[in-house]
Amino acid sequence: MAINTDANHQIFSSYLKKEGLFDEVFDTNGKVKSIYTKLFDLYGEHSVEDYVHLNGKAKASFFNQGITFQVYGEKEAKEKIFPFDLFPRIIDATEWETIETGSIQRSKALNCFLWDVYHDKKIIKDKVVPLELLSSSSNYLHQMVGVDPPNGIYNHVSGIDIIKHSDGKYYVLEDNIRCPSGVSYVICNRTALKRALFGVFNHYQAHTVTNYAENLLKVLESVKPHGVDIPTCVVITPGMFNSAYYEHSYLAKAMGVELVEGRDLFVENDFVYMKTINGPKKVDVIYRRIDDLFMDPMEFNPNSTLGLPGLFAAYKKGNVCIANALGTGVADDKAIYTYMPEIIKYYLGEDPILSNVHTYHCSRPDELNYVLENVDKLVVKPVDEAGGYGISIGNKLTKKEIEVVKKQVKENPRKYVAQPILSLSVHPTYIEQKDSFEQRHIDLRTFTLLGKDKEFVLKGGLTRVALQEGNLIVNSSQGGGSKDTWVLKK
Amino acid sequence: MSLEYTVTYSAKNTYENSVFKAFWQFCIIPEDNGTQQLVHWNFENSLNVFNGLSINGLGFKVIRVHPEVSFKTISFKAKFKVIKQEINPFNFEVDQDIAKGYKSILEIAFKTEHEPFLRKTRFTKLPLKNTSLFSFDKTKSIFDNLIELNTWTFEYIDFKAGVTDVDTTLDTIILKKNGVCQDFSHLFCAIARENHVPTRYVSGYLHQGNGYFGDSQMHAWVEAFVPDVGWIGFDPTNNLLVNENHLKVAHGKDYSDCPPIKGVVYSNGWNETEHSVEVQASQQQ
Numbered sequence: 001m002a003i004n005t006d007a008n009h010q011i012f013s014s015y016l017k018k019e020g021l022f023d024e025v026f027d028t029n030g031k032v033k034s035i036y037t038k039l040f041d042l043y044g045e046h047s048v049e050d051y052v053h054l055n056g057k058a059k060a061s062f063f064n065q066g067i068t069f070q071v072y073g074e075k076e077a078k079e080k081i082f083p084f085d086l087f088p089r090i091i092d093a094t095e096w097e098t099i100e101t102g103s104i105q106r107s108k109a110l111n112c113f114l115w116d117v118y119h120d121k122k123i124i125k126d127k128v129v130p131l132e133l134l135s136s137s138s139n140y141l142h143q144m145v146g147v148d149p150p151n152g153i154y155n156h157v158s159g160i161d162i163i164k165h166s167d168g169k170y171y172v173l174e175d176n177i178r179c180p181s182g183v184s185y186v187i188c189n190r191t192a193l194k195r196a197l198f199g200v201f202n203h204y205q206a207h208t209v210t211n212y213a214e215n216l217l218k219v220l221e222s223v224k225p226h227g228v229d230i231p232t233c234v235v236i237t238p239g240m241f242n243s244a245y246y247e248h249s250y251l252a253k254a255m256g257v258e259l260v261e262g263r264d265l266f267v268e269n270d271f272v273y274m275k276t277i278n279g280p281k282k283v284d285v286i287y288r289r290i291d292d293l294f295m296d297p298m299e300f301n302p303n304s305t306l307g308l309p310g311l312f313a314a315y316k317k318g319n320v321c322i323a324n325a326l327g328t329g330v331a332d333d334k335a336i337y338t339y340m341p342e343i344i345k346y347y348l349g350e351d352p353i354l355s356n357v358h359t360y361h362c363s364r365p366d367e368l369n370y371v372l373e374n375v376d377k378l379v380v381k382p383v384d385e386a387g388g389y390g391i392s393i394g395n396k397l398t399k400k401e402i403e404v405v406k407k408q409v410k411e412n413p414r415k416y417v418a419q420p421i422l423s424l425s426v427h428p429t430y431i432e433q434k435d436s437f438e439q440r441h442i443d444l445r446t447f448t449l450l451g452k453d454k455e456f457v458l459k460g461g462l463t464r465v466a467l468q469e470g471n472l473i474v475n476s477s478q479g480g481g482s483k484d485t486w487v488l489k490k
Numbered sequence: 491m492s493l494e495y496t497v498t499y500s501a502k503n504t505y506e507n508s509v510f511k512a513f514w515q516f517c518i519i520p521e522d523n524g525t526q527q528l529v530h531w532n533f534e535n536s537l538n539v540f541n542g543l544s545i546n547g548l549g550f551k552v553i554r555v556h557p558e559v560s561f562k563t564i565s566f567k568a569k570f571k572v573i574k575q576e577i578n579p580f581n582f583e584v585d586q587d588i589a590k591g592y593k594s595i596l597e598i599a600f601k602t603e604h605e606p607f608l609r610k611t612r613f614t615k616l617p618l619k620n621t622s623l624f625s626f627d628k629t630k631s632i633f634d635n636l637i638e639l640n641t642w643t644f645e646y647i648d649f650k651a652g653v654t655d656v657d658t659t660l661d662t663i664i665l666k667k668n669g670v671c672q673d674f675s676h677l678f679c680a681i682a683r684e685n686h687v688p689t690r691y692v693s694g695y696l697h698q699g700n701g702y703f704g705d706s707q708m709h710a711w712v713e714a715f716v717p718d719v720g721w722i723g724f725d726p727t728n729n730l731l732v733n734e735n736h737l738k739v740a741h742g743k744d745y746s747d748c749p750p751i752k753g754v755v756y757s758n759g760w761n762e763t764e765h766s767v768e769v770q771a772s773q774q775q
Contacts, residue, residue: 124602131598135605142606142743143547266556270544297754298515298554299547309513309754310554313544 009044011051014436015428021439022166022425024089035090035488038203043087048435051086054196055430058086061192067185067246082185083481084192085429089442089463090204093490099162099170099446100457102354105344107158107448107455110177110331112347114154117330118144128346129339132363136414139329139384141292143299147316149325150223151452156287156323157216158448159183162354164425171422172340172354173443177324177332179289182462182482183212183447184247187254189484190460206486207459212447213254215458219451220255220285223321231284233257234274236265238290238306248289262290267310272320285321286311292326334383334417335361357422362413371409371418375402378418379472380409393472395421424472427483429465441466443474444485459487491773493734494529495572497695498768499708501751502565506759510560514753516553517546518708520572520695520737530571537564548747550740572737579731582719584633591632594717595686604688604715606743613744614680614691617661626685633716636682636724637731643678644729649703656745671703671710672745674726678712679744688715690741692723693748697735697769702728706766708750713741737769 017026025036032040046054062081091099116123117134124131134140159180161173190209194201217233224231237248239261252259258274265274265283273280288295294304299312314320330336336343338359344352360367360378371378375394382390392405409416426439442465449456463483464474474480499518520528533541533553542554557564594600601608610616616623624642626635650668660680663673679689689712696702696709702725711725711732723732740748755761 121602121605125599127598131602131605134602135609141547142747145606269542298513298552298752302752302754305754305756309515309556310544312547316545316547 024425024427058192058196061195067188085483088484090486092488096487103160103446103448103457104455105353109344109347113343114331128342137330141327144327150321154325154328160446163443166423171357175332177328181244184250186460186462193484205489209460212458215456217255219449222451224284228284233285234260235287262308265308270314270317272314287323357419360418362416368413375405380418460485493574494772496770497570499568501765504563504762505757508560509757512755514555517740518750519551526572526574533568535566574734577733588631591717607688607690608683611744613676616680624681636714640724640726643726671727675710675712678726691744692741694738695769697771
C-alpha cells in the first residue's frame with residue numbers, strides 16, 4: 001500500500017510514501033520531521049516550473065565546473081555530468097557525532113591492523129583473524145613486510161560507506177582505504193546548491209565542507225619523511241582517462257600542489273624528483289590515485305606505464321611518503337570487513353561505535369551452504385571489486401541468474417561474501433523524467449583523514465542516490481546521483 | 491678451503507624501432523651470506539649510461555639502467571667474483587622425533603611466519619586433479635621426504651630447453667613432463683607447499699663444471715624450511731643438495747619475484763633478447 005503525504009506544497013503533492021521504507025524526511029504518519037520543516041517550507045514556495053528552472057541552473061553549474069565522470073564498460077566511453085539532486089540531506093549534530101567518532105575509530109583500527117599484518121601479525125597468531133584471509137589475499141604485498149611508513153600511517157584517507165537501515169540505525173557497508181573517490185563531489189554539490197538556492201543556507205547552521213583540501217594538505221605534510229622541513233607534496237593521477245580525473249585535478253588545485261603523472265617524475269639514487277622548468281625538484285609526499293600494482297613497474301606489474309619505475313625503493317628507504325600506503329587493500333577486502341568488530345576490540349579495546357551488517361563468508365563451509373540455498377534473499381558481493389561491480393541482489397534476480405551466481409560462488413567461495421538485503425533509507429529525490437519528487441534509496445560516504453597527531457572527518461560526506469526506482473546500488477559508476485549533505489552545528 | 495668463482499653475465503637487447511626511453515632492473519648480483527662472499531663486481535652497458543644500485547622490495551640488491559638517449563641495441567655485461575666455502579650439505583642434525591616435526595609445521599605461528607612461502611601462486615599451484623602427485627610419507631622425517639621429492643621431481647621431468655618458457659604453469663609441465671630448472675623448481679615448491687613445508691624459489695648461478703644440468707643462463711633451485719634446522723637448498727634439476735657450485739642471487743615465492751631482468755621500454759615493433767652466463771672456478775688457499 002502506498003500512502004500520500006499531507007504535503008500541501010505543489011512540488012511534493014504527488015510524493016508517494018511506501019510503507020516499510022525508512023523515509024528520512026517524513027515520519028510514519030506522513031508528517032515532515034522537525035529538522036526538515038523549514039527546508040520543506042522553503043522548497044514548497046517554489047512552483048514546479050521554478051524547480052525545473054533551478055534544476056537546470058544546478059546542472060549548468062556542474063557543467064561549468066567541469067564535473068564529469070566516466071562509466072567503464074559501456075560501449076561508448078562517454079563523459080557524463082554527475083547527476084545532482086537539489087533537495088539536500090540533513091544530519092543533526094548528535095547523529096553526526098556517532099558517525100564521526102565511529103569513522104575515526106574504524107580508521108584507527110584499520111591502521112593498527114595494517115601495521116600488524118605487515119609486522120608481527122599478532123592478530124593472526126592470536127587466532128582473531130584467520131591466516132587464510134591473509135594468505136589468499138592478492139592485495140597483501142610481501143614487499144611491504146617490515147616497511148615502516150612515515151609516522152606509522154597507512155590509511156591517510158578512508159572512505160567509509162554508511163547506510164541508515166529501516167530500524168533507524170547506522171550501519172557500515174564497507175571501508176574503502178585504497179583510493180576512495182567522491183570528495184570533490186561533496187564540495188561541488190555545495191557550490192551548485194548555493195548557486196541555485198543561496199537563500200536556504202540562511203535558515204540552517206550547516207558546517208562548511210570546503211575545508212577538506214586544507215586538512216588533507218595538513219595530513220600529507222604531517223607524514224613528511226624524516227629530515228624534511230617543508231615538504232613538497234604532489235597528487236599523482238593515472239591521467240585524464242581515469243573516471244576520477246576531475247577529482248584528482250580538483251584536489252591538487254585546491255591544495256595548491258602539482259598534479260602529476262608518472263612521466264613527470266623520476267627517481268635517482270632512491271629519491272623522487274619532479275621535472276620542472278627550473279630543473280628537478282625533490283618530492284617528499286605523494287598523494288596517489290593509482291592502484292598499488294601500477295605504481296612501480298620495477299616492483300609490481302611490469303607492464304604498467306602509469307607509475308614511476310623505482311618509486312618503491314625510494315619509499316622503502318623512507319625518502320618519500322606515499323598516501324595511502326601501498327598494500328592497504330588487504331584491509332578493505334570485504335572478507336576482512338566481517339572481522340571489523342573483533343579488529344576494533346583487539347587493537348583499541350573498545351566496542352565498535354558503528355555496527356557492521358551481518359555478513360556470511362562463503363569460505364566457511366556452513367555459511368557457504370546457507371548462501372547457496374538463499375541467494376534470492378541475499379546480496380552477494382565479490383570481496384575485491386570496487387564501484388558496485390559484480391554485486392547481485394537476490395530479490396532482483398531471475399531463476400537463471402540465481403543459478404549463475406551459485407555457480408560463481410561455488411567455484412570460488414573465497415571471492416564472495418553475502419549480506420541480508422538491507423533496506424537503505426530513502427530520501428525525496430527530484431526525478432527529471434516525471435517532474436516530481438519520489439522516494440529513492442541513499443547511502444553516505446564519509447571521508448576520514450589520519451595524519452601524525454591529527455584526525456579529521458569531513459563534516460558532510462557524499463550522499464549517493466540510486467536514481468532508478470527500487471534500486472539499491474548507489475555507485476556513480478552504476479548510474480547513481482548525489483545530494484548535498486548538511487551536517488548541522490550543535 | 492674455499493673456492494673463487496668468476497661469473498660473467500651478458501645480455502643484448504635488439505629493437506626493430508628506435509627506443510627513446512627505457513628502464514631496466516637487473517637482479518643478478520650474488521648475495522652476501524654465510525657461505526658466499528661477493529668480493530668484486532662491475533657492470534657496464536654499451537651506451538655508457540649511468541647504472542644505479544638499489545634494493546628491491548624483497549630486500550635484494552638490484553642494478554638499474556635508465557637510458558634517455560635513442561638506440562636500437564644495447565648490451566650489458568656484468569662480472570662478479572665470489573668466494574664460496576666448501577659445503578657439506580649434510581652438515582646438520584635432523585631431530586629424531588619425526589612426529590614433532592609434522593606437528594610444528596601445522597602450528598599457527600609457524601604458518602603465519604612462513605606465509606609467503608606456503609602460498610599457492612600462479613606458478614606454484616598444482617592443478618586440482620594433481621594435488622596428490624607426491625605425498626609425504628609420515629613415517630619418515632620431513633627432510634627425508636624432501637630428499638625423495640627432489641629425486642622424484644628429477645625423474646618426473648625430462649630436462650629439455652625450449653619446450654617451456656617463463657610463463658609456463660604447472661598444468662603444462664605436468665602434461666608435457668619436459669622443462670628447465672625453473673619448471674623443476676616450481677614443481678618441487680608446489681608439492682612441498684601442498685604438504686605444508688615452506689619453500690623458496692631461488693635464482694642464482696650454477697658452476698656446471700661437473701656436468702650438471704642447466705644451460706648457459708641463470709639457474710634456479712629451491713630452499714625448503716626444515717623445522718629445527720632452517721632453510722636447506724635442493725636442486726631438483728640435478729637431484730642434489732645445494733653445494734658450493736650454487737651461487738645464490740635472490741629468492742621469492744616463485745620466478746616472478748626474482749627474474750634476472752625487468753624492464754619498461756618505450757618502443758614498438760619486435761625485440762630480441764639474448765643472454766648468457768659463464769661461471770669459472772679456481773681453488774683458493
